[in-house]
Structures are given as structure tokens and as C-alpha cells.
Amino acid sequence: MINKEAVLTSIQQPMQRYRDHMLADLKDWMPLEDAARLLLEGKPIVYEEYIPDFRPLIKMMELIVEKAGGPGWDWADPEIRRVFKEVAEGNIYTLFSEVIVDMLISIMKRVPVRTVVEVGTGPGTVTANLCRTMVENHFEQVPIVISDRVPFITQVGDTLRKAYPSLSISDFIWNVRERAPEELTKKLAHPVLLFERFCMPYTGYDALDTIAPLGDILIIVDDLSLTGKKYAYDQIYGKIGSQFLLFEKAKHRLEKYFTFIHACDREAAEAIHSPVITFTLAVK
Numbered sequence: 001m002i003n004k005e006a007v008l009t010s011i012q013q014p015m016q017r018y019r020d021h022m023l024a025d026l027k028d029w030m031p032l033e034d035a036a037r038l039l040l041e042g043k044p045i046v047y048e049e050y051i052p053d054f055r056p057l058i059k060m061m062e063l064i065v066e067k068a069g070g071p072g073w074d075w076a077d078p079e080i081r082r083v084f085k086e087v088a089e090g091n092i093y094t095l096f097s098e099v100i101v102d103m104l105i106s107i108m109k110r111v112p113v114r115t116v117v118e119v120g121t122g123p124g125t126v127t128a129n130l131c132r133t134m135v136e137n138h139f140e141q142v143p144i145v146i147s148d149r150v151p152f153i154t155q156v157g158d159t160l161r162k163a164y165p166s167l168s169i170s171d172f173i174w175n176v177r178e179r180a181p182e183e184l185t186k187k188l189a190h191p192v193l194l195f196e197r198f199c200m201p202y203t204g205y206d207a208l209d210t211i212a213p214l215g216d217i218l219i220i221v222d223d224l225s226l227t228g229k230k231y232a233y234d235q236i237y238g239k240i241g242s243q244f245l246l247f248e249k250a251k252h253r254l255e256k257y258f259t260f261i262h263a264c265d266r267e268a269a270e271a272i273h274s275p276v277i278t279f280t281l282a283v284k
């Protein structure tokens with residue numbers, strides 16, 4: 001049985017940091033929505049009119065709109081990988097990444113986690129940050145399992161193992177629309193701390209049925225709508241198969257597996273006029 005109070009205490013400080021940053025630097029999420037609307041209308045974007053934090057996100061939306069008429073979206077496409085890497089290394093994604101890692105480490109300090117699992121690892125930007133912080137905090141005894149649908153995960157695994165030789169890192173090709181491969185589940189010692197960032201919109205709620213049974217604590221870092229209203233931003237991401245997800249629906253699915261589900265950044269979302277929350281926590 002996981003101590004829910006300990007988990008909640010763990011996320012307090014990272015969430016405070018997130019809220020402070022959002023309120024101080026971004027203040028308002030709506031200019032990003034305005035850029036999305038311009039892109040949908042085929043109008044030019046004057047990048048200088050947007051705060052630097054938003055620019056990589058706008059560039060990503062521009063690439064999606066540009067590629068939408070083409071043969072399809074492929075995360076393994078080198079141009080897509082390059083632009084997404086820019087997004088992932090930009091200030092907003094970096095903040096998301098730092099906050100997730102803060103949450104994970106803080107939980108590991110209070111709960112005796114025996115495996116950390118990431119799904120939809122992609123280029124491994126969050127993972128690299130996690131590995132560095134785990135070494136700094138002497139969590140070498142906790143194995144890390146990373147996974148993604150695309151075979152590139154093997155290269156990501158190799159790079160991380162080379163950079164962090166003291167950690168135990170295993171990589172698996174796992175399409176989370178299907179059950180986890182047995183070789184992966186065999187690696188899991190419980191309690192398992194499981195997380196993902198920006199993967200679920202490409203898999204839909206059904207992925208929760210394959211992911212949730214594996215984890216004792218789950219952190220989902222995805223935009224989940226609080227209001228149900230769709231924006232231009234959602235329409236653009238819809239072009240690459242990104243689904244519009246509702247917090248209430250995800251919560252309902254998660255309730256099959258977890259006894260405690262929490263929208264961690266509800267207060268911050270409201271403060272910056274964002275209709276979505278980004279950090280959801282679930283505990284068994």
C-alpha cells in the first residue's frame with residue numbers, strides 16, 4: 001500500500017515551483033492560441049511578437065500545418081525529430097521536464113520505489129534529466145525502464161547507458177495500444193513509479209488500460225481539458241492524430257486501477273487562463 005500523504009507531500013514543492021514560473025513568466029496562455037488560429041487561417045506568423053518561450057511551440061505547430069497535407073506524420077522523420085527536440089529543449093518543455101523530475105525524485109525520497117518506468121520516451125530529454133538527477137541523489141539502485149513505439153528507443157537507451165554507466169537502464173519497443181511485452185514486465189519490481197509526457201494524446205484513453213496496471217504511482221504529463229472546449233491549438237494537433245483528452249474521462253478510466261487521482265496544477269492552470277491541466281497524479 002502506497003502512502004498517499006507522502007506522495008502528496010512530495011509533489012507540493014515541485015508544483016509550487018511550476019505555479020511560480022507560470023505566473024511570473026508566462027502569465028497568459030492565450031497568445032499561443034492566437035498564433036494557432038493565425039496558422040489555421042494560413043496567415044503569417046511574426047515570431048518576434050511572441051515571448052521567446054512560445055516560439056518553439058509555434059514552430060512545431062507551423063510544421064504540423066505544413067506537413068498536414070503530406071504523406072503523414074512520422075515521429076521518426078528527422079525534420080520532425082529536430083523540431084521536436086527544439087521544443088523539448090525550449091523553456092516551457094524544460095520547465096515541464098524539470099518539474100516531472102523534481103516530482104519523481106521527491107517521491108523516491110519518501111516512497112521506497114523499486115523501478116521507474118517511462119512510456120513514450122521519444123528522444124529521451126526528460127529521461128536524461130532524470131538520470132542525471134538520480135545519480136546526484138544516489139538512486140543508482142533503482143532501475144529505469146524506458147520504452148517507445150519506435151525502434152529509435154534502442155539508440156536512446158544506448159546513449160543514456162553510455163552517459164550514466166552507474167545506472168541500470170533497459171529499453172523496450174512497446175506500443176502502448178497493446179499489452180506490455182513480457183520481457184518488460186519481468187523487469188518490474190514494485191512499487192513501480194511510472195510516468196509519461198505527451199504520449200497519451202497519440203494513443204487515447206485506451207493506453208491507460210495497458211499502462212495503469214503496471215504502476216503503483218503514475219504521473220501523466222499531458223494536456224487534459226477541464227472545460228471540454230476545443231481550441232485552434234487542439235485542431236492543429238488533431239491533424240497529427242493527437243486526441244483531445246478530457247480530465248474527467250481520464251480520471252474515470254484511472255479509477256479502475258487507482259484509488260487516488262489528483263489534478264496537480266489545477267490552480268496554476270486557472271491563474272494563466274489555461275483550459276487544461278498538465279500534471280495528473282494517480283496512486284494505487
Ligand SMILES: C[S@@+](CC[C@H](N)C(=O)[O-])C[C@H]1O[C@@H](n2cnc3c(N)ncnc32)[C@H](O)[C@@H]1O
Pocket residue numbers: 075088119120121122123124125126147148149150174175176177196197198199202203
Ligand atoms: C510528443 S513525443 C514525446 C516524447 C517524450 N515523452 C518527451 O516528452 O520528450 C510523443 C512520443 O510518443 C510516442 N508514441 C506515440 N504513440 C505511441 C504508442 N502507441 N506507444 C508508445 N509510444 C508512442 C512517439 O513515438 C513519441 O516518441
